[in-house]
Structure formats: C-alpha cells, structure tokens
Amino acid sequence: MSWFRRIAIGGFAVLLWGLGLAGAADAAPALWVVKGANSEIYLFGTLHALEPGAQWRTPAYDAAYARATTVWFEADLQGGDPQTVGRILARYGVDPTRRLSEKLPPDQVQALGRQVDLARIDHLRPWAAAMMLSMQPMLSRGASVEAGADLTMTRAARGAAKTVRTFETLEDQARLFAGLSEPVELRYLSDVIRERGAPRRLTLHPGEGSLEQAWLAGDMGRLGPRLIGDMRAENPDFYEALLKRRNLAWADALTRELADPGVELVNVGALHMVGPDGLPALMAARGFTVERVQ
Template sequence: MSLFNWLQQRGLCLVAAFMCSGVHASLIVATADLPSCPPQPPFPDRELRLNAQRQATDRGFLWLISRDGRDSYLYGTIHAGRPEWFALGPKLESSLFRSGVLALEIDATDPAVLTELRRVSSGAARPLPADLMHSLRKAWVAECLPPADLDLGAAEYHATRLAVAQAQRAGLFPMYGAEAVLLLYSLRAERPVVGLESVDTQLSALLARNDEEAAAMVREMLAELQRPQAARSLERLAHAWASNDLRDLEKYPEWCDCLNTATERETYDRLVDGRNPGLADAIDKLHAGASVFAAVGALHMVGKQGLPALLQAKGFKVQRVF
C-alpha cells in the first residue's frame, strides 16, 4: 500500500489531529534543524501567501452537481499539499463562494471531534510484539518524532504518522492540504462548515479492529517505508492532482503498487468505495437545503462507485468543471 494511499484512504482524522495538536508540533519543531529530520512546513507569512497567489491555478478535480433548481459542487482533494498551493484557483474560489456551506469528510473545527482524536492519540497503548515495537521505535526516531508519544495511543495511529513524515520529506504538508486551505477561506468568510462523516466512521478507517490487525498494519507501513517505489507513487499522485489529470488518477490501481494482495484489495475497497455510498447520501441530504461545496479525497471520485457516478444515479446532473 502506497504512502499516500494511507493518507488518502484514512481520510482527514489523522490530518486534523496533526494540524491541531500543538504539543506534537512544538516537539517536532524542536528537532527540525537536524539534517536527517523531515522538513517542517514554512509559516504562511505574507511572502509565502503572495508567492502562492502569484501561482494560483485550479488544481484538483471539480464537478458542478445540479438538481431541483440548485447547484452544488463536488471537489476531489489531496490531504497534504505544497506551500505554493496555498491559494485557490479562480474557478475553485468562485465555486466555493457561490456555495452556502463547506462540507468536509469530518468537521475539524468541532471540539467533540478534536477531543476524540486526542483520546486516540493519548489513550492506553495497544500492545505489539517486541520485535515489531523495536522496529517502530527505530523508524520513529529516524523521523524525529517524540519518543514518549509511542508510550500512549494506538500503534496503528502512530504508523500513519510515519506516512505523514514521509510526505513531508517530499514537500507535502497537511497544513497546506486542500482541506486546510478551503477551511481557512471558509472561516474567513464565516461560511458554515459541516462533516459528511462522523468521527467514529473516520476512526474505524484509521484504527485496527483488534491487536492482530494492528500489528499487521504497523508491519505493512514499516515495510512500505523501505520501498523506493513508495516515493515515486507519492509524487505521481500529487502530480496527477496538481495537473487535473483525472485519467491518470483513474489508473491509480494499475501503478500504485498497492493492491497486490487480497488483504490490500479488501482494505482499499472498504476504505474507499465502501465509504462512498455514505458520503453520497450525506451530500444528497445537505443539497436539499443549501448549495454545498463538498470536498472529499480524490480517490473517492473515480470508478463506477465513485462519488460523481453515485450522485448521478441519485438524479444529479454532474458536469466536470476541471
């Protein structure tokens, strides 16, 4: 399973926790000057924002969805982005500001959501076999993550944080992901923000169902960190998103090298296509009362079970904008 597959499949819970955990961020920044550590995201100061604005273009995948005399929007996102993407393109910005509500996979501004995420990260540690725990600690230290964090919380949650660290090495940061930028624009405009899924739904995608599955998830992630193909797949997915290359995204199962086993294929089906009907139902209900800008991970947009297809089956007229 590719590194970005972990980030995209497991949705926004990890990204929200990473962005909102001030203690975690401060501990990482303390070691950020070490040459072997992942780079830290630059602060979005005036110079960075002006530079992003000069490069503003429509990235990702946007559809206009219409029914019952009302227009809404469906946007395929990337959960970690580059600082130069910290500005909306003209079509994206216009579509967002024509909508009445921003709908993300989860509402990261909800205090109850953040409380639940903190519980997962600071609760009782899940036991792992000694050799696996040793490997996890070794990888953890290599990414300059706080050693004490491994003494608390779900081990599979920690494994996913390693994927975030690897994305940072490629210059991709959660705080510059599409959802973070959309959220900032919407908060400034006082646009309502809602979640399409509950935090429990997202956590069921992030967390293992038992100790055996947790150990398997950690082993899988640690093995993935050693594969040169992982970085190439990460770059290709980011490039497909940034260049609006929907055709290449549709071929993702062919080139990601992440669906080689029955377990990997079952996980992908459960976490991507398996969540799409619930996401489509939530968008459908919101559209009945307001114009919605629904922003969901790009992998949820492709195939016969993708959100554009499911919404079309619900009677929406679905038109690709870019």
C-alpha cells in the same frame, strides 16, 4: 508511493488522500458538479497536506466556492488541536495490554527497528503506528496540514460566514481505524514497513512524478484507478471500511441535500472521488447529472 502511504498524509480528519477520475478537463485539480432539479453540489477532491505556497485554486473552483452557501468537509480540522488529538489517540490508538513488537513477526520487528525508535511507538496499535510512519517522510519535506486545501478552505468559509458542515468528527475517523480487525491493521502496518524500505516511485515533494504535481495537474486517469485497484486487491476489508462504506453514507447525505434548492461545495480527500465507489459515480448511479468541470 503506494496507496497505504497516501492515506496518511494528514492524520485523523486529515486521514485520506487520493486521486480523481480519468479525463482531466484542464491542468487543475479535479472538480465535478452534481445537478438536481433546483440544486447543485460541487465535488472537489483535496490534498490534505501541501507545501506552503502551493497554487491550486482556479477560477472554476473559486466560482463554485463563491456560489456555494454551504461548504462541506470530512471533519472539523480546526478542532484538531494537539490536546484533542492526543486524547483521541490515547483512547483509540494505544494498546495498554500488548506491545506492537509482540504482534509483528520477528523480521518485521527488525525492519521496523531500522526505521524508527521502536520504544517510542511500541505502545501504539498497528493502525496508529502505520499512520505515524506514513506521515513522517511527507511532512519532513515541508508539507503541512495547515497549508492543505481542507484547512485553508475551512478558515476561508468560516471567515466568509458560510455554513460549514462536516460528514464526520475526528473521533469518528479514529474510531473507524480502531474498529478494524487486528489482521487488517497489521496488514496496513506491514505494507507501510515494506514500502518505507523500498525505493519510492512517487513522492509528495513537488516535481516530476510527484503526488502533489499529479494532483495539481489533474493527471488522474493514469494514477487513480490503479491506486483503488491496489487497495481493493491487497486489503479489501480496509478498502471497504476506509472508502466504500463512508462514500455510501456521504452520498446518501448529499442526495438529501439535493432535494432542496441551493448550491453547495464538498471538499474531501480526492481518493473519495475515484472509481465505481467514488462520490461522482455514486451520485450518477442515483440518477443525478454529474459533470466534471475541471
């Protein structure tokens, strides 16, 4: 499974998935702690969509969660009801003037028509069509946003009366995609069309070689850097918008948080933890002590 399929595991606030950095401490999803003078922030890379019953919580994660008074997420997934998402999609994901089939070359229109009923998506912008196509195979195998780490912990944190904060809104995330240039959008869609027609090397379905299994095992050194390298090389403008600029903004917010005493826990798609533009590296570059604890 290529990077462009991974980013759409959930949609909108559940837009992003990824893998962590190298060197798993144990067979468990990656978790870091960033230490300030009198403060700590834990960084946890999530999978936004999981199969029901996936066992990913560990004593280390639960200890971090128990200590944290504030829990961060990318956006408020509980606010993503169908009506809200529908309104956002109508505003940012639909092109009322040009059909999708008019933007793609004939060979890709034909390939897309073999994968989906083109009439059902011809009104969508390329980014929205690409995301929908990317989500279908994974969700059809039983994975769901409801069972994902983000929504699971959002419900838990609110139930425990912890302070819940988000970096973005659902509309922010849709606006991010809508702000891409048409060539970047079309490249994203073209990659999805091509990858859907190719044999899958990595799937979300649990089992050897699956995306979920790699995340659960913390096997990040083998997969994470290659995914980031692929994205940066194949669609650098997409990488810049999707990851780098957002990570920099989030790192700035966390730097401000570390100025005050306390413990906080950040749960965001684990692709945001990868490489020199990932949150652990950015926080270390700001002079904080960063340690992978799981």
